[in-house]
Amino acid sequence: MPSNFELFKKQLDEAVELIDESVLMDDTNYPAILDEALDTQSLLERCDSICLKHKPKKPVIRVIHHLACSGGTLISKCISAMPNVYLLSEVHPFTDLGIDKGKPKYAPTDLISLTKYAGIPKQKELAGRLFKQSIDNIYEHVTCLGGILVLRDHTHADFNTEQLVPAKSTLIELLEDTYEVKSILTIRNPIDSYASLLKNGWVHFEPQTLDEYCRRLLLLIEQFNSEQLFEYEEFLKAPRERMQEITNALELPFDDTFEDVFGVFKVTGDSGRSSDVISDRSRIAPEEIIRESQGSQNFRKLKKFNWLEDKCKKI
Structure with a gap:
């Protein structure tokens, strides 16, 4: 009718x-x-x-982006601590990171990985459909329960591997036809994030230099406007104020008690900070990386951004 x-x-x-x-x-x-x-x-x-x-509006979905070793895990935990928010950590439809095709791992619920192990033809096309259907079902389930779904993009898979850097986040490209995507990017001084990346053995691109890391970071930053950018260092100085800004940007509810409870939330990628107290961290970058930054053309380009200028003056 x-x-x-x-x-x-x-x-x-x-x-x-x-x-x-x-x-x-x-x-x-x-x-x-x-x-x-x-x-x-x-x-x-x-x-x-x-x-x-009366034209039907797209449902809103929230996405946070950050590179590995840039403080994203801490911020993700704090977002998880907001009322009725449910965060899926480090999602990506196509990445092979963590997949050993030569020795398949036991993963009975990971259907996308199982299709890779099986060698199904046109697996990437299939993976995209499976991933999108899963997100749709989770979104509907969480929304019906009165919750809000937030996706933590595995941005490292797009920007810091041997694959070509995409013109747009793979996750956003997959979702934007169905959803209105509200997203933010959190960033950290590249000297510190690159040094931590080296320490963890997660440099998956060539050449393995700070300059190349900065080139990729520039390509990532260019995909966002200033209202979507948030600095890890500034978050450490004033977590309550910065988290209020982050929740406003994502249109999430805010609860100022998050500093007391964020530690109970478990997310993947917790490689660095283990403390449940938000505080500044001492620099671990060795002198050779700091010297390398002085000769890096792409690092100099990054210094033109206001978010990095003051920090770089101290280097």
Whole structure:
């Protein structure tokens, strides 16, 4: 059965057809008919406006991005501590990181990995559909329970591997046709994040230099506007203020008690900080990386961003 809105639209279409068939322009009634035509046009514009208001809107989904070793785990835990928020940590539809095709791991619930192990033809195309369907089902389930779903993108898989750097986040590209995506990027001084990346053995790109890391970071930053960028160092200085800004950007509820409870939330990628207290950290970058930064062209380009300028003056 058609809805009231559909019946209303049908009646408008029939009215427009009737106007088109009945209007006869001649010298006698031209001014009057012109006035009627103008009034009719005004009416149609108002009707179009009503139709646009009733056009179904895309559901909103939230995504946070950050590179590995840049403080993203801490911020993700704090987001998880917000009321009714459920965060899926380090999601990506296609990455092979952690997949050993030569020696398959026991993963009975990971259907995408199992399709890789099975060697199914056109597996990437299949993986995209499986991933999207899973996100849709989780989103609907969480929303029906009154919750809010947040996705933590595994940005490292897009920007810090041997794969070509994409023009847009793979995750966003997969979701944006169905959802209105609200996303943020958290960033850290590249000297510190690159040094930590080296320490953990997670440099998956060539050449393995700070300059190349900064080049990739520049490509990532260019995909976001200033309102979407948040600095890890600034978050450590004023966590409550910065978290308020982050939740505003993502349109999430805010609870200022998050500093007391964030430690109970468990997320993947917890490689560095183990303390449940938010505080500044001492620099671990060796002198050779600091010297390398002084000769890096891409690091100099990064220094032009306001978020890094003051920090780089101290290097």
